[in-house]
Amino acid sequence: GGAVPFLGEHQAGITTPAQDRLHFVAFDVITDNRAELVDLLREWTRAAARMTAGRDAGPVGAVAGPAEAPPDDTGEALGLPPSGLTLTVGFGPTLFHDPSGRDRFGIADRRPPALADLPHFLGDALDATISGGDLCVQACAHDPQVAVHAIRNLARIGFGVVSVRWSQLGFGRTSSTSRQQATPRNLFGFKDGTANLKAEDSSLLRQHLWVQPGDGPEWMTGGSYLVTRKIRMTIETWDRTSLAEQEEVVGRIKATGAPLGGRGEFDRLDLTATGAAGQPVIPRDSHVRLAHPDTNDGARLLRRGYNFVDGSDGLGRLGAGLFFMAYQRDPRRQFVPIQTRLARHDAMNEYLRHVGSGLFACPPGVRADDDYWGRALF
Ligand code: HEM
Numbered sequence: 503g504g505a506v507p508f509l510g511e512h513q514a515g516i517t518t519p520a521q522d523r524l525h526f527v528a529f530d531v532i533t534d535n536r537a538e539l540v541d542l543l544r545e546w547t548r549a550a551a552r553m554t555a556g557r558d559a560g561p562v563g564a565v566a567g568p569a570e571a572p573p574d575d576t577g578e579a580l581g582l583p584p585s586g587l588t589l590t591v592g593f594g595p596t597l598f599h600d601p602s603g604r605d606r607f608g609i610a611d612r613r614p615p616a617l618a619d620l621p622h623f624l625g626d627a628l629d630a631t632i633s634g635g636d637l638c639v640q641a642c643a644h645d646p647q648v649a650v651h652a653i654r655n656l657a658r659i660g661f662g663v664v665s666v667r668w669s670q671l672g673f674g675r676t677s678s679t680s681r682q683q684a685t686p687r688n689l690f691g692f693k694d695g696t697a698n699l700k701a702e703d704s705s706l707l708r709q710h711l712w713v714q715p716g717d718g719p720e721w722m723t724g725g726s727y728l729v730t731r732k733i734r735m736t737i738e739t740w741d742r743t744s745l746a747e748q749e750e751v752v753g754r755i756k757a758t759g760a761p762l763g764g765r766g767e768f769d770r771l772d773l774t775a776t777g778a779a780g781q782p783v784i785p786r787d788s789h790v791r792l793a794h795p796d797t798n799d800g801a802r803l804l805r806r807g808y809n810f811v812d813g814s815d816g817l818g819r820l821g822a823g824l825f826f827m828a829y830q831r832d833p834r835r836q837f838v839p840i841q842t843r844l845a846r847h848d849a850m851n852e853y854l855r856h857v858g859s860g861l862f863a864c865p866p867g868v869r870a871d872d873d874y875w876g877r878a879l880f
Contacts, residue, residue: 503583515588517701524672528635529664547874556584559655579651592862632858672808693759721878724866732858753788
């Protein structure tokens with residue numbers, strides 16, 4: 503139920519041990535006025551600092567204000583603890599150049615080269631209405647009401663400056679970002695997050711997660727790039743697949759999470775081992791082989807995804823899947839080559855459909871009380 507510190511060198515919500523619940527939102531900026539946008543970022547930062555400390559969004563609060571005015575907090579988190587709430591902001595490519603190429607806010611020359619639009623991947627079935635966005639906020643907490651309250655209040659504060667483009671609830675983490683956490687399971691029933699980058703891997707985090715001095719642009723130093731993918735999982739088909747087939751698709755043992763041919767969950771993958779007939783123990787088209795750093799010139803990701811079920815699809819199937827989120831130092835060298843390989847060869851594709859996509863530059867942390875989200879950018 504405790505609070506996660508809001509101020510710091512890096513934004514919270516990235517290496518913070520993954521909380522249980524997610525409410526993610528992408529906004530479009532509906533003003534062309536730079537000062538209005540900057541004022542909103544300042545106001546959001548103050549509200550985020552308060553809410554992550556377990557307080558009301560505004561200084562007056564949900565119930566202490568004048569009876570004739572709408573309250574500066576909506577009230578549904580009254581009495582709830584901070585619940586590990588983190589709020590993490592990101593800037594999408596369209597903030598720098600809108601779809602017609604216009605530089606609405608005079609920041610086009612500050613667009614990071616690493617924030618290059620993602621290519622089309624084989625099999626993509628993206629729906630534009632649940633993709634993209636000028637800004638995003640990731641709210642993670644151990645209580646879903648706390649995460650939803652935070653996003654709702656940011657949207658309320660942003661009225662007239664931003665509008666919600668899409669949002670996604672996640673009900674269970676599919677990743678560990680710390681060695682103190684047990685590995686959770688995704689909706690295929692497999693442990694997910696075993697080989698993730700973890701908060702304790704400080705030198706790997708410098709190498710693969712945080713934008714380093716000299717990477718450019720300077721305003722992103724200490725930040726990270728976020729790729730989101732809404733991935734529908736056809737679980738009804740998966741559920742009719744044999745256990746052995748499921749394990750071959752993933753490349754790990756369902757019970758323990760150990761790699762095929764290994765014993766313990768954290769045993770290293772032996773990509774060279776071969777079975778009786780000379781075929782690899784970890785199949786060539788298995789997910790873990792294709793996603794592994796040895797197959798991808800050493801590229802790694804910090805995965806921070808969530809399970810979702812958005813009701814059912816009207817055809818007797820659950821609208822289930824994984825809201826994939828991955829943080830990294832440069833998507834051009836990490837997510838893009840890994841996903842290109844997975845899209846072409848992964849046996850798991852038979853059960854997956856990528857329906858939403860997002861790319862965001864998440865600036866470094868807010869360092870002092872007068873600092874605000876994206877100050878170095880504006
Ligand atoms: C590993 C499931 C999508 C990248 C894993 C593992 C599972 C899994 C069960 C093994 C446990 C672990 O090490 O975490 C899924 C499911 C997906 C999905 C169900 C879609 C719904 C993706 C995507 C990417 C990705 C889109 C990146 C483009 C990775 C990486 C690993 C991994 C890098 C670790 C590989 C290693 O180093 O051994 N995934 N995954 N996954 N996945 Fe995925």
